[in-house]
Amino acid sequence: MKNYYPILERCPLFNGIRMEDLSVMLGCIGGRVLSVSKGQSISREGDPATHVGMVLSGAVRMVREDYYGNRSIVAHIGPAELFGETYACAGIAALPISFVADADSQVLLMDCRRITTSCCNACAFHSRIIFNLLQLVATKNLVFDQKIQITSKRTTREKLMAYLLNEAKLQGGRSFTIPYDRQELADYLEVDRSGLSAEISKLRREGILESEKKQFTLL
Amino acid sequence: MKNYYPILERCPLFNGIRMEDLSVMLGCIGGRVLSVSKGQSISREGDPATHVGMVLSGAVRMVREDYYGNRSIVAHIGPAELFGETYACAGIAALPISFVADADSQVLLMDCRRITTSCCNACAFHSRIIFNLLQLVATKNLVFDQKIQITSKRTTREKLMAYLLNEAKLQGGRSFTIPYDRQELADYLEVDRSGLSAEISKLRREGILESEKKQFTLL
DNA sequence: GAATGTATGTTGAATTTTCAACACCGGGAG
DNA sequence: CTCCCGGTGTTGAAAATTCAACATACATTC
Numbered sequence: 001m002k003n004y005y006p007i008l009e010r011c012p013l014f015n016g017i018r019m020e021d022l023s024v025m026l027g028c029i030g031g032r033v034l035s036v037s038k039g040q041s042i043s044r045e046g047d048p049a050t051h052v053g054m055v056l057s058g059a060v061r062m063v064r065e066d067y068y069g070n071r072s073i074v075a076h077i078g079p080a081e082l083f084g085e086t087y088a089c090a091g092i093a094a095l096p097i098s099f100v101a102d103a104d105s106q107v108l109l110m111d112c113r114r115i116t117t118s119c120c121n122a123c124a125f126h127s128r129i130i131f132n133l134l135q136l137v138a139t140k141n142l143v144f145d146q147k148i149q150i151t152s153k154r155t156t157r158e159k160l161m162a163y164l165l166n167e168a169k170l171q172g173g174r175s176f177t178i179p180y181d182r183q184e185l186a187d188y189l190e191v192d193r194s195g196l197s198a199e200i201s202k203l204r205r206e207g208i209l210e211s212e213k214k215q216f217t218l219l
Numbered sequence: 220m221k222n223y224y225p226i227l228e229r230c231p232l233f234n235g236i237r238m239e240d241l242s243v244m245l246g247c248i249g250g251r252v253l254s255v256s257k258g259q260s261i262s263r264e265g266d267p268a269t270h271v272g273m274v275l276s277g278a279v280r281m282v283r284e285d286y287y288g289n290r291s292i293v294a295h296i297g298p299a300e301l302f303g304e305t306y307a308c309a310g311i312a313a314l315p316i317s318f319v320a321d322a323d324s325q326v327l328l329m330d331c332r333r334i335t336t337s338c339c340n341a342c343a344f345h346s347r348i349i350f351n352l353l354q355l356v357a358t359k360n361l362v363f364d365q366k367i368q369i370t371s372k373r374t375t376r377e378k379l380m381a382y383l384l385n386e387a388k389l390q391g392g393r394s395f396t397i398p399y400d401r402q403e404l405a406d407y408l409e410v411d412r413s414g415l416s417a418e419i420s421k422l423r424r425e426g427i428l429e430s431e432k433k434q435f436t437l438l
Numbered sequence: 439g440a441a442t443g444t445a446t447g448t449t450g451a452a453t454t455t456t457c458a459a460c461a462c463c464g465g466g467a468g
Numbered sequence: 469c470t471c472c473c474g475g476t477g478t479t480g481a482a483a484a485t486t487c488a489a490c491a492t493a494c495a496t497t498c
Contacts, residue, residue, distance in 0.1 A: 066384055066385075066388075067384040067387055067388050067437075068384070085357075086360045086361060087357075087361075089354060089356070089357035090357035090358045090360070090361050091357075091358075092361070116346065116349055116353055117346045117350065127335065127336045130335055130349055130353075131335040131336065133353065134308045134335055134349075134352065134353050135308060135309060135310045137308070137353065137357050137360060138304075138305050138306075138307075138308035138309035138310075138356050139309045139310075140360055141305045141309070141356060141360050141363065142305060142306070142309050144360065144363035144364060144367060145305070147367060148366060148367060148370075151367075151370065151371070151409075152370070152409050154455085154484090155484065155485085156484080156485075165285055165286040165287070166285075166286075168286055169285075169286055181445065181446090182445070182446060182447090183445080183446095190370075190371050190373070191486090192486050193446090194446095194447080194448080194449090194487080194488090195485060195486070195487095197446060197447050197448080198447075198448070198449090200446095201447065201448080213445085213446085218286075373454090373485085373486080374453095374455085375454080375455075400474095400475065400476090401475070401476060401477090402475080402476095410455080410456090411455060411456050411457075412476090413455095413456080413457080413458090413476090413477080413478080413479090414454085414456070414457095416476060416477050416478080417478070417479090419477090420477065420478080432475090
């Protein structure tokens with residue numbers, strides 16, 4: 001177990017937890033390590049959603065199957081990242097997706113109910129874990145909300161401006177750097193890359209902004 | 220305080236809490252009632268995001284202001300509904316929006332930190348509240364995720380089909396009823412109403428579905 | 439320095455969406 | 469019954485997006 005500490009330390013779920021408290025705490029919340037080989041599933045659609053998982057080594061993919069049986073990969077979860085926390089915390093009866101090992105992996109499975117219910121000895125770190133979990137789920141919420149806010153605009157120009165104005169606000173100035181290249185920004189805004197490039201050029205010609213690669217200035 | 224119990228009882232945050240435990244518990248989590256008159260703000264953009272609010276009477280609106288100072292109403296929060304929980308739980312320094320009374324109102328403000336940190340006497344209902352809060356935030360997450368999943372499709376037809384297939388899956392059958400009229404569905408899918416109507420007709424002509432108002436059957 | 443690859447910008451045609459306007463239907467009010 | 473109204477379907481023109489293809493710039497590699 002000890003050899004996973006460097007990974008556990010990197011996971012925000014354990015922020016503020018001293019490593020020396022980890023083993024006690026893992027017992028407290030029912031943590032157990034599972035080894036899975038590539039292609040094997042950790043949980044399948046329809047399984048009860050009771051566990052929060054964390055990738056210790058390898059990788060896990062989140063797979064969704066639609067009405068007609070078309071499979072698609074929803075997310076790729078790497079070391080120190082959590083999976084299944086939304087479903088477990090939402091208290092839904094059955095998982096709407098599956099988690100499949102993307103490589104030979106080891107994952108830490110924790111019982112969500114035992115995280116949210118204080119243990120009898122009311123350990124200090126326990127309430128910290130709850131706080132961290134809540135913070136993680138709420139932060140994801142903010143990220144989603146922001147994306148919806150932006151992509152619900154109807155035109156490329158509106159989406160782009162909503163994104164840039166928000167970025168300006170966040171970074172506190174008219175000049176700022178975005179973390180995406182053109183293709184990634186197009187993917188985020190759910191628009192066509194070439195159309196996006198064209199729109200940026202147009203805004204530049206109209207004197208609304210200046211830009212150079214990932215650097216933007218609103219005028 | 221007692222006269223608010225019927226409202227409190229309706230809020231999912233207090234699911235599984237006995238009413239007779241409420242007053243102890245509210246003390247435990249630092250609950251206090253605030254009366255605000257119409258137009259007065261409860262929290263302003265930039266304020267620390269430390270409180271979870273609940274509307275006891277009246278209504279509250281969530282207001283966002285963009286870079287250029289354009290104000291827009293993001294959400295309307297009615298009795299027994301929560302507000303600010305996402306921001307407080309995400310642990311962000313400052314609110315990105317404001318909460319303004321939409322009518323003369325009374326709201327219950329609770330200290331988020333005192334919810335997430337177990338009180339010294341480790342009361343049973345306290346852990347239930349945490350569980351409920353986590354569940355609320357996570358559920359909102361699922362709702363957002365589903366909406367993104369659907370609206371990230373590029374065409375009206377794809378969005379519509381993604382929505383209907385998901386609805387079919389959720390309701391467990393090819394026949395189901397949707398909770399939206401045409402305009403509302405268009406708003407949810409972020410498309411034009413008339414275009415949506417046209418697309419539904421087309422799918423019907425192509426023999427892909429049957430529909431009658433809010434009743435749909437996939438073939 | 440030439441070859442290669444990647445990121446970005448540009449363009450025009452095909453497709454799709456939006457917008458405005460109107461027709462139709464059924465229910466409720468008077 | 470008739471009138472009115474909200475919800476829905478239809479249509480055609482205008483606007484915007486997507487798509488494919490190519491141009492350009494720059495960095496890397498050999």
